[in-house]
Amino acid sequence: MTNWIHVCTTDDIDEEDLIRWDHGDKTYAIYNTEAGFFATDGYCTHEQQHLEDGIVIGKVIECPLHQGRFDIQSGKALSAPVCVDLTTYPIKLEGEEIFIQVTG
Amino acid sequence: MYKRIVIIGAGHCGGRVAEHLRKRGFRGSISLIGCERHAPYERPSLSKGALSKAALSKAALVSEDSWDPESITLLSPDKLAELEIDWIAGRNCIDIDPEQQEVILDGNKRLRFDALVLATGGSPIKLPLAGAGQPQVMYLRTRNDATAIDSQLAPGKKVVVIGAGFIGLEVAASARMRGCEVTVLEAGSRPLARGLPVQTAEAISELHAQHGVEIRTNVAATSFEGTNGRLNRVMLLDEEPLPADLVVVGVGIRPNTELAHKAGLSIQDGISTDAFGRTSHPAIWAAGDCANAHNSRYNRPFRLESWKNAELMAEVVAQEIIKDIISNLEIHLDSSQQYGFFNDQKEQLKDPEPAKETVSLENNAVPWLWSDQFEYGLQTTGFPADGDEIITRIDGDLRIDFAFRDGKLIGAAGLAPGAKAARDIRLVQMMLEQGISPEPKDLANPAKKLKALLKGK
Structure with a gap:
C-alpha cells in the first residue's frame, strides 16, 4: 500500500536547494527547485554517497563526490560518471506542509 | 576511413574513451591495450578505501571492512565484451609507426589504426637511493601496488611515507586507520606545496597530528637499510635514522611519454595536445595524466593528474574523433544509439547534428579534485x-x-x-x-x- 507521509514545511528547504530526510531504513533527498518540490532516493546511484551535500542547479542535482548529474524531476542520469537513474517519489503540498508518497 | 581505433592504456581514461566512442555511435573496431591484467578501473580509492578498508569520506556512515575491491572497476570484462571492445590485457605496446599508422605490441604483433589514442598515464618517480630496491620500499600507482601495500599494513607496524603530497598523505591516513605507526617525511619546507595554500596545508597537518601521524618537513632520506633482506630503517641526512617496517614513496609521477617520443610527437611535460586532445600528428590523440593539453580559458597548456581530468579528456577526445569521422563523411556510426548523430547517411552528409552538449576543455576545464584523509x-x-x-x-x-x-x-x-x-x-x-x-x-x-x-x- 502507499502512504502520504509528512516530511517538513516549505520553509525548511531553501530555494534551489535540498535536504536529507530519513524515514524507516531509507533515506531520501527532498528538493526545492524553480519547478517545485521533488523527492528522490538519497544516495547517488554511482557510489554510496548521499546527495545532501550536492548542489542544485536549476532542475539538476549534482553529486558532491564526482559531479555526476541527475534530473531532479525525472531522476534521469544526465552525465558521466552516473548512468543509472535515481528513483523518484511523488510529493504533494497541503498549504506549506510537504508530503511524500512512499511504498510499504 | 575510420574503421579502427586503437587506445593505448586501459586505465580509467582509456576505458572511458572506448566507452564514449561506443555511446556516441562508433561501430568500427576498438582495441584497448593495457599492460595490466585488470580491466579498466578508477584509481582514487587505491590510496583510500583499498588501504584503509573503509570508505574514508563516509567514515561516519560506513563501517570498516566495507570496502569492495570490485567497486573500482570501470568496465568489467563482461561489459567490455558487450560493448565489443577488444581488450588486449597484459601486453605492452613497444612502438608506434606514425607513417604506416600502426602500433607494435610485444611479440611484434602489429595493429593498424585510423585513429590512435594515447592514454598511457604516468609512472611513479623512483628514489635513486641505496637500498630502494628492497621489497618493503613500495610505490603506489596500480591496483597490484595497492594490494601489495595493503598486505603489509597491520597494527603496530612502523610505516614511513616519503613525500607529503596528496598520495603520500592519503596513504599515511589509511595506514594510521589500520593501526600503523606512521611518519611522513617531506624534503620541502611544507606539505602539499604543489596543490594547496599554506593555510589549508597547515589545517591538514593538524588533522594528521590529531590522529597521531607525524609529518616532518625539511627531512631528506639518504638510504634504506635492512638485514637479511628485511628493511629496518631509513637513513636521514643530518638526523637520526628512523626505524621502519615499510616505506611507501609518493613523490609524484612522470607522464609516460616514451611511445609518443618514438612516434616523433611534440612533448613538453607530457604529450602536447591542442584544446581537444589532438597531438602534433593528426591521427593521434592523447588524454589523461600523460597529456599536456592547451587550455584556451587560461591560454596556456597544463597537465592535470586527476580523476576529473581523465573523465573530461576522455569525453572530449571521443567527441572529437566522432566529429572527425563526421567531417570525413564516414558511416561507421550507429544511428540507433542514444548519442547517434543522424538517422541516415544522407542526413549525415548535409546536416550533421552536434552532440546534445558539447564538452570542451574551455568550458569545463577549471580544475577540480578531491582528497580524503581520515x-x-x-x-x-x-x-x-x-x-x-x-x-x-x-x-x-x-x-x-x-x-x-x-x-x-x-x-x-x-x-x-x-x-x-x-x-x-x-x-x-x-x-x-x-x-x-x-x-x-x-x-x-x-x-x-x-x-x-x-x-x-
Whole structure:
C-alpha cells in the first residue's frame, strides 16, 4: 500500500536547494527547485554517497563526490560518471506542509 | 576511413574513451591495450578505501571492512565484451609507426589504426637511493601496488611515507586507520606545496597530528637499510635514522611519454595536445595524466593528474574523433544509439547534428579534485596554491581558503568532515568558470552564502 507521509514545511528547504530526510531504513533527498518540490532516493546511484551535500542547479542535482548529474524531476542520469537513474517519489503540498508518497 | 581505433592504456581514461566512442555511435573496431591484467578501473580509492578498508569520506556512515575491491572497476570484462571492445590485457605496446599508422605490441604483433589514442598515464618517480630496491620500499600507482601495500599494513607496524603530497598523505591516513605507526617525511619546507595554500596545508597537518601521524618537513632520506633482506630503517641526512617496517614513496609521477617520443610527437611535460586532445600528428590523440593539453580559458597548456581530468579528456577526445569521422563523411556510426548523430547517411552528409552538449576543455576545464584523509574530505578548484593573498572562511567545521592573485579569485580549497566542502567548492568552480570574483570580505563572511555571491547578490 502507499502512504502520504509528512516530511517538513516549505520553509525548511531553501530555494534551489535540498535536504536529507530519513524515514524507516531509507533515506531520501527532498528538493526545492524553480519547478517545485521533488523527492528522490538519497544516495547517488554511482557510489554510496548521499546527495545532501550536492548542489542544485536549476532542475539538476549534482553529486558532491564526482559531479555526476541527475534530473531532479525525472531522476534521469544526465552525465558521466552516473548512468543509472535515481528513483523518484511523488510529493504533494497541503498549504506549506510537504508530503511524500512512499511504498510499504 | 575510420574503421579502427586503437587506445593505448586501459586505465580509467582509456576505458572511458572506448566507452564514449561506443555511446556516441562508433561501430568500427576498438582495441584497448593495457599492460595490466585488470580491466579498466578508477584509481582514487587505491590510496583510500583499498588501504584503509573503509570508505574514508563516509567514515561516519560506513563501517570498516566495507570496502569492495570490485567497486573500482570501470568496465568489467563482461561489459567490455558487450560493448565489443577488444581488450588486449597484459601486453605492452613497444612502438608506434606514425607513417604506416600502426602500433607494435610485444611479440611484434602489429595493429593498424585510423585513429590512435594515447592514454598511457604516468609512472611513479623512483628514489635513486641505496637500498630502494628492497621489497618493503613500495610505490603506489596500480591496483597490484595497492594490494601489495595493503598486505603489509597491520597494527603496530612502523610505516614511513616519503613525500607529503596528496598520495603520500592519503596513504599515511589509511595506514594510521589500520593501526600503523606512521611518519611522513617531506624534503620541502611544507606539505602539499604543489596543490594547496599554506593555510589549508597547515589545517591538514593538524588533522594528521590529531590522529597521531607525524609529518616532518625539511627531512631528506639518504638510504634504506635492512638485514637479511628485511628493511629496518631509513637513513636521514643530518638526523637520526628512523626505524621502519615499510616505506611507501609518493613523490609524484612522470607522464609516460616514451611511445609518443618514438612516434616523433611534440612533448613538453607530457604529450602536447591542442584544446581537444589532438597531438602534433593528426591521427593521434592523447588524454589523461600523460597529456599536456592547451587550455584556451587560461591560454596556456597544463597537465592535470586527476580523476576529473581523465573523465573530461576522455569525453572530449571521443567527441572529437566522432566529429572527425563526421567531417570525413564516414558511416561507421550507429544511428540507433542514444548519442547517434543522424538517422541516415544522407542526413549525415548535409546536416550533421552536434552532440546534445558539447564538452570542451574551455568550458569545463577549471580544475577540480578531491582528497580524503581520515574523516575529512578536501576539495579544490582552480589553482589554490598560486595565490598572492589567501582569504579564509570558517563556517562551523567547514574551512575554505580562497586564493586571490592580482586582486582576482583564482582558486579555493575546502576542508570539512565527509563531503561537506563539496557544495561550496562547486560554487567557487562556477564563479571561476563565469569569471566572477566576489569581494574578499564577503567570501570571508560565512553569513554570506556563496550561491548568492555567485548570482551577484
